[in-house]
Amino acid sequence: MYLTNEEEKAYKGESGLLKEWAMKFLTKFGDIYSAEKLIKIDTAFTFLPTPQAFESEIYEVLIKSKLAVPTHCHITGDPERNLTRVTPDRLKTFVDMGISLTSTCAPYMCGYCPTNGSHISSVESSCLVYLNSVFGARTHRESFPSIIASAVTGKTPYFGLHTDEGRKGNLLVNVETELSNPSDYDALGYFAGGIAGIDVPVFKGVTGRVGLEEFKGLGAALATSGGVGLYHVVGVTPEAPSVKAAFQGDKPEETVTFGKDELEEAKEHLSTHGPEEVDYVILGCPHLSITELMQVADLVKGKKVHEGVSLWLLTVPMIRWQAEQMGIRDTIQKAGGNITTVCWSGYTPTPKVVATDSAKEAHYAPAHYPKTDFWFGSLEKCINTALTGRWR
Amino acid sequence: MTKKGMKIVLNGRGVVGGVAEGNAIVLKKSLSFWSGLNPQTGTLGRGQVPPELVGENIKGKVLVYPFGKGSTAGGAILFWNCKNGFAPAAIINQKLDTVVANGVIASKVPTIIELDQDPCQVIETGDFVKVDADNGTVEVTKTE
Numbered sequence: 275m276y277l278t279n280e281e282e283k284a285y286k287g288e289s290g291l292l293k294e295w296a297m298k299f300l301t302k303f304g305d306i307y308s309a310e311k312l313i314k315i316d317t318a319f320t321f322l323p324t325p326q327a328f329e330s331e332i333y334e335v336l337i338k339s340k341l342a343v344p345t346h347c348h349i350t351g352d353p354e355r356n357l358t359r360v361t362p363d364r365l366k367t368f369v370d371m372g373i374s375l376t377s378t379c380a381p382y383m384c385g386y387c388p389t390n391g392s393h394i395s396s397v398e399s400s401c402l403v404y405l406n407s408v409f410g411a412r413t414h415r416e417s418f419p420s421i422i423a424s425a426v427t428g429k430t431p432y433f434g435l436h437t438d439e440g441r442k443g444n445l446l447v448n449v450e451t452e453l454s455n456p457s458d459y460d461a462l463g464y465f466a467g468g469i470a471g472i473d474v475p476v477f478k479g480v481t482g483r484v485g486l487e488e489f490k491g492l493g494a495a496l497a498t499s500g501g502v503g504l505y506h507v508v509g510v511t512p513e514a515p516s517v518k519a520a521f522q523g524d525k526p527e528e529t530v531t532f533g534k535d536e537l538e539e540a541k542e543h544l545s546t547h548g549p550e551e552v553d554y555v556i557l558g559c560p561h562l563s564i565t566e567l568m569q570v571a572d573l574v575k576g577k578k579v580h581e582g583v584s585l586w587l588l589t590v591p592m593i594r595w596q597a598e599q600m601g602i603r604d605t606i607q608k609a610g611g612n613i614t615t616v617c618w619s620g621y622t623p624t625p626k627v628v629a630t631d632s633a634k635e636a637h638y639a640p641a642h643y644p645k646t647d648f649w650f651g652s653l654e655k656c657i658n659t660a661l662t663g664r665w666r
Numbered sequence: 667m668t669k670k671g672m673k674i675v676l677n678g679r680g681v682v683g684g685v686a687e688g689n690a691i692v693l694k695k696s697l698s699f700w701s702g703l704n705p706q707t708g709t710l711g712r713g714q715v716p717p718e719l720v721g722e723n724i725k726g727k728v729l730v731y732p733f734g735k736g737s738t739a740g741g742a743i744l745f746w747n748c749k750n751g752f753a754p755a756a757i758i759n760q761k762l763d764t765v766v767a768n769g770v771i772a773s774k775v776p777t778i779i780e781l782d783q784d785p786c787q788v789i790e791t792g793d794f795v796k797v798d799a800d801n802g803t804v805e806v807t808k809t810e
Contacts, residue, residue, distance in 0.1 A: 302771050306681045306762065326705075326749065327742040397738040417741030417768035434764070471696060472733055472763050501696065501735035501763045638737075641701035641711030 275304050275431070276311045284427065292335045296423035303420055304431025312429040313436065317388060318345040319381060319396040319405075320421045322360065322368065327418040341372045342428035346386050348379050348398060350617040377615060378590040380490065380560040382409070390512050393436055395424035399497035400490070400560045400634065406504040408489050410512040412436045415472075415503040435503050438522070441513060443476035443506055445469060446526035450479060450533045456487040456566075457652040460633035461540035463495025465532055472501040473527075476520040478508045490560050495633040541650060544636040548647025554625035555660040556618050557653060558588030559632035564596050566653060570611070571602040573657040579610035580663035584625075587613045611660070629659045674788055674806045676781045680799035681762060684776030687796040688755035690728045690789050690806075691719065698736025699743040699769065708752025719791070725752040728795040730785050733759050734766035741768030748773040756797035758785045758804060778802055 277285060277297075285301065287294040300312060318341070325333050347368065351358035360368075368375075376384060379398045382405065388394045390410035396402040397416045405411045414435055416424065424430045434440040447466050453459055466475045475496065484507060496502035506514035514520035557570070570587060579585045587606065589597070594613050597603040603613055618635055629649040630636055636650040649665045659665050668674075693715055697703075702714035708723045715722075724747075734740060744766075747753070756776040759766060770777040776799035785804070789795060794807040 299771065303764075303767060306767055306771075307764075321739065321742070324742075326746045399736060399738045402738070415738055415764045417738045417765040418745065419741070419772055420764070420768050467735075472735065472761060498698075498736055501698075501733065501765065503764075637713065638698075638701040640713035641704075644712050 296426040299423040307433040309431035309433040313432045318425040341425040347373045352615045384592045400494035403493035442522040443520040444473035445475040446529040455652045456491045459488040460491040460495045463492040464633045465540040467496040467500030476506045498634045544650035546647045554628045556586045559635040562589040571605040574609035585611040585660040672808045676804040678778040678781035680802045682777040683800045686755040693731035696735040699740035700737030705747035724754045729754045730758040733761040734763035740765040744769030745772045
């Protein structure tokens with residue numbers, strides 16, 4: 275890989291241990307994918323650096339260093355519930371590094387909106403697929419340590435999703451059924467991700483509204499059953515004004531149909547079909563938007579969550595504040611619902627039967643709760659379940 | 667038909683070097699280390715792998731699957747898993763997701779990709795596998 279003089283110096287250790295480590299990692303990473311060079315990134319979105327994820331000598335230097343680009347960070351937790359894993363001291367350490375706290379895996383709902391064509395580095399499978407596909411920003415499916423190596427140097431190897439060619443569609447998905455709510459997009463994503471793998475799916479035939487909530491569920495599911503980092507929706511997302519544009523003039527390598535049967539099958543697959551009596555209803559993976567919270571408030575207004583059922587609504591801290599100002603939080607709390615800012619897995623006591631509107635959670639949670647049953651369905655159906663205590 | 671003791675050699679591209687051997691764990695479908703691998707025990711998770719492999723420990727095994735998918739926490743999970751003493755002997759993927767690339771580079775797990783035959787078909791769970799990631803070769807000894 276070609277390195278500039280400055281990069282070469284860092285590689286040789288002349289700019290300190292941390293940059294040497296970062297540069298060595300990035301060149302190794304890039305060489306695997308035949309990257310010719312490194313390119314500059316504007317911003318980064320990372321998980322909170324933890325000692326477990328790094329060699330200790332690197333971690334010690336890292337937390338005393340300033341990052342090269344504005345870096346946003348997802349810390350899970352809820353200070354109101356004493357569920358924050360980060361002490362105020364450690365928090366200050368990260369702020370001093372130049373890290374801003376989004377406290378959500380969906381920072382695109384609270385101001386992290388990189389522009390079309392910009393090069394960035396992002397983790398969080400559901401977030402980066404949104405930034406790539408909906409905004410047209412360009413990022414790898416970053417992980418630890420590449421995201422930190424990128425943030426430390428302000429560089430990333432130029433290959434894959436950063437290049438025009440790497441953004442070309444491979445798989446054409448003909449959508450031949452009506453998608454009537456965001457959880458149908460979860461189901462579509464879950465279906466298509468299993469076929470696309472780590473390739474780029476292109477959706478044709480999607481009619482009706484495709485907005486924040488639909489994109490949020492579609493991308494999260496694509497990056498759950500698959501490792502999709504970018505998708506195109508013909509006539510909707512920025513790089514797909516036409517089928518031809520999405521495939522950059524080439525033919526799709528594979529074509530599949532998503533009809534009524536596939537929709538039903540994907541939904542069925544996401545439930546474990548256990549007892550109908552539910553004790554937890556958990557919505558918001560990725561975090562709920564203000565529109566979704568308003569919908570919940572409308573559905574529960576003047577009613578009560580059924581005895582023995584916990585209703586958890588997961589959202590961004592800023593959106594919770596918004597809900598509070600609007601009186602929605604009060605409506606939901608009076609009905610017995612909780613608005614929290616945590617990520618679900620790992621924070622709730624062990625539930626018996628869960629209802630969720632998230633394909634991502636329905637897929638992953640069985641590993642964390644080996645004896646729990648799950649129901650997957652729309653926000654309306656989940657709220658109805660919270661009010662009646664039964665999945666019907 | 668394959669026979670017990672029969673040897674098969676596959677050729678691919680080594681992306682993280684090293685020579686290692688062990689019995690294979692073969693997944694026909696893609697894997698996310700988040701939820702798929704418990705880094706505190708080295709074991710595979712419910713709903714992420716076939717039921718008969720849930721709870722299987724990857725320590726010292728040659729882990730064979732088509733490609734990585736899912737959560738981007740995967741790189742850190744593999745690293746942490748290896749730090750905890752549950753490193754697999756080697757990883758064989760047909761395609762390399764960038765999340766897996768992170769994990770294998772950081773953990774220095776010998777890794778081979780892009781083999782000349784589908785490793786998830788040729789290799790079965792339990793087969794004895796020698797991996798030479800410096801030269802990109804995989805020698806499979808059938809156990810059944």
